[in-house]
Amino acid sequence: MNETRADMEADPEVAPEVLKARFGRDIARDFDLDDPMFNDRFDEVLTFMVNKCPISFSKVGTGYHLVNTNEQVRRVAQDWRTFSSAKGYMPNRPEGLPYLMPEESDPPMHTNWRHKLNPHMSPKVIATYEDVIRQDCNVLIDTFIEKGECEFISEFGALLPGWAFFKNVLGVPIDDLAMLVEGVEQGTFALPAEERPSHMARVFTYLDTHLKWRATQPKRGDVIDTILEGVIYDDGTEAPWDHKVSILVDLTFGGIATTTFVMSSAIHYLAMHPEVRQQLIDDPSLIENAVEEFSRVFPPVIALGRTCTRDVEVAGTEMKEGDFVMLTWGAASRDPRAMEEPEKIDIKRETILHSTFGVGPHRCIGSNLARLELTTTIEEWLRRIPEFSLREGTAPVYVTGFLRSMRELQLVWPK
Amino acid sequence: MRVKIDGEHCTGHGRCAKYAPNVFILDDDGYNADRGNEIDVPAGEEENAKRGMKSCPERAITLVAE
Ligand code: HEM
Ligand code: SF4
Numbered sequence: 001m002n003e004t005r006a007d008m009e010a011d012p013e014v015a016p017e018v019l020k021a022r023f024g025r026d027i028a029r030d031f032d033l034d035d036p037m038f039n040d041r042f043d044e045v046l047t048f049m050v051n052k053c054p055i056s057f058s059k060v061g062t063g064y065h066l067v068n069t070n071e072q073v074r075r076v077a078q079d080w081r082t083f084s085s086a087k088g089y090m091p092n093r094p095e096g097l098p099y100l101m102p103e104e105s106d107p108p109m110h111t112n113w114r115h116k117l118n119p120h121m122s123p124k125v126i127a128t129y130e131d132v133i134r135q136d137c138n139v140l141i142d143t144f145i146e147k148g149e150c151e152f153i154s155e156f157g158a159l160l161p162g163w164a165f166f167k168n169v170l171g172v173p174i175d176d177l178a179m180l181v182e183g184v185e186q187g188t189f190a191l192p193a194e195e196r197p198s199h200m201a202r203v204f205t206y207l208d209t210h211l212k213w214r215a216t217q218p219k220r221g222d223v224i225d226t227i228l229e230g231v232i233y234d235d236g237t238e239a240p241w242d243h244k245v246s247i248l249v250d251l252t253f254g255g256i257a258t259t260t261f262v263m264s265s266a267i268h269y270l271a272m273h274p275e276v277r278q279q280l281i282d283d284p285s286l287i288e289n290a291v292e293e294f295s296r297v298f299p300p301v302i303a304l305g306r307t308c309t310r311d312v313e314v315a316g317t318e319m320k321e322g323d324f325v326m327l328t329w330g331a332a333s334r335d336p337r338a339m340e341e342p343e344k345i346d347i348k349r350e351t352i353l354h355s356t357f358g359v360g361p362h363r364c365i366g367s368n369l370a371r372l373e374l375t376t377t378i379e380e381w382l383r384r385i386p387e388f389s390l391r392e393g394t395a396p397v398y399v400t401g402f403l404r405s406m407r408e409l410q411l412v413w414p415k
Numbered sequence: 416m417r418v419k420i421d422g423e424h425c426t427g428h429g430r431c432a433k434y435a436p437n438v439f440i441l442d443d444d445g446y447n448a449d450r451g452n453e454i455d456v457p458a459g460e461e462e463n464a465k466r467g468m469k470s471c472p473e474r475a476i477t478l479v480a481e
Binding site for chain 1: 424
């Protein structure tokens with residue numbers, strides 16, 4: 001294990017030509033999140049990075065650092081004064097992409113909004129959605145159980161998080177879900193990246209219209225009313241309209257894309273591991289712990305960025321004011337310095353430490369909702385379809401950038 | 416056993432209360448209700464408290480006395 005830049009440079013396994021021979025590129029000094037090799041050899045690359053490269057660099061665009069260990073990711077994520085979110089979380093941000101609040105803002109503005117929004121997303125409030133989510137799981141399963149097969153992503157995984165979020169939190173009609181999911185997907189993964197802003201714009205326009213309409217309606221006391229009420233910033237000004245729309249966009253973004261990946265990966269894992277499935281069926285109280293372990297090893301948010309507000313050193317690397325730094329959550333969650341046998345998937349793990357939902361003040365506001373959706377999905381799936389497997393001759397299809405997503409998962413079970 | 420919950424670093428992951436519900440209580444926002452303070456861990460709850468501490472992604476809970 002290497003602790004600093006100097007250790008890494010002295011390690012023959014991290015020599016540029018050795019990396020080029022093994023990975024097709026020097027992933028320590030010239031990493032690319034969008035490289036198809038990363039998509040194909042995801043676990044291997046993340047494990048290599050966390051062990052061998054406490055810090056790595058990308059030359060893509062204007063370039064960025066990647067911080068990969070559990071301890072350093074935590075330090076950088078907590079130090080928002082030095083590592084600001086206000087210039088965005090995406091490396092080489094395409095022109096014309098509006099900033100998302102609260103994600104792309106710093107305290108105190110960020111704190112103003114989080115104080116306002118947190119009560120809507122607390123474990124206590126989220127727990128009241130359980131019955132609706134459980135019912136939705138069954139409505140979806142009913143649509144395909146008799147067939148003895150399904151394509152999990154389009155028939156369940158991409159739908160449930162949207163339903164859960166739209167019905168319970170946003171109160172937006174689920175008929176428009178497909179359009180929004182598509183907009184969010186394309187806004188994240190479309191290539192060339194210059195096309196992404198136009199897809200995002202669709203989502204903004206839709207939610208802007210929705211928010212305007214809600215402003216004319218009687219109050220419901222939900223999160224939308226809270227957003228409409230707005231906040232007063234520390235300088236005494238009121239949050240402008242575009243900040244309110246952007247809060248709604250950020251929530252929608254988080255609410256629909258990410259949970260699908262953990263869910264699909266968990267179901268895929270269970271399709272491949274009948275013995276783990278049986279453990280969960282025999283003792284459903286293990287499911288919550290399993291969800292935590294699945295969240296650790298199947299991270300949908302691989303890395304998000306910050307901008308240095310001053311010169312600073314991280315793991316022996318000098319960073320300059322203005323440098324862009326990615327926090328590799330996915331690597332930090334498999335750091336052998338912080339946990340035992342990180343490469344092993346163990347649903348009975350005693351303590352599960354991970355950074356899948358982020359670290360620091362921007363900790364995922366939807367984490368409680370996501371956990372409930374995942375737990376409920378596994379409970380209901382195993383109850384209704386205890387025996388299932390991957391369709392022979394198929395394999396899940398992945399796409400990876402700073403996010404990771406599964407596009408296809410073919411399942412079959414006895415009719 | 417006595418532990419301290421850091422007031423700035425607790426950001427409401429809620430892991431502590433999952434592992435040690437008799438030690439760590441969450442407030443209405445989902446953050447550790449005792450953040451900024453030290454608390455005594457009730458006898459018999461030490462192991463749960465340790466699991467909660469170790470799974471806090473912020474390392475916001477630290478040991479003051481065994
Ligand atoms: C398994 C599912 C999910 C994962 C892995 C995930 C991951 C993350 C991560 C890593 C961050 C940190 C951002 C940063 O540090 O810059 C974040 C923030 C955020 N997430 Fe999630 N998320 C998930 C589900 C959700 C859901 C269901 C929602 C909405 C209901 C949501 C809404 C948000 C929002 C609004 C933020 C910004 C918070 C802030 O900046 O204060 N996420 N999420
Ligand atoms: S696990 Fe840590 S961050 Fe989360 S509520 Fe408990 S103390 Fe706070």
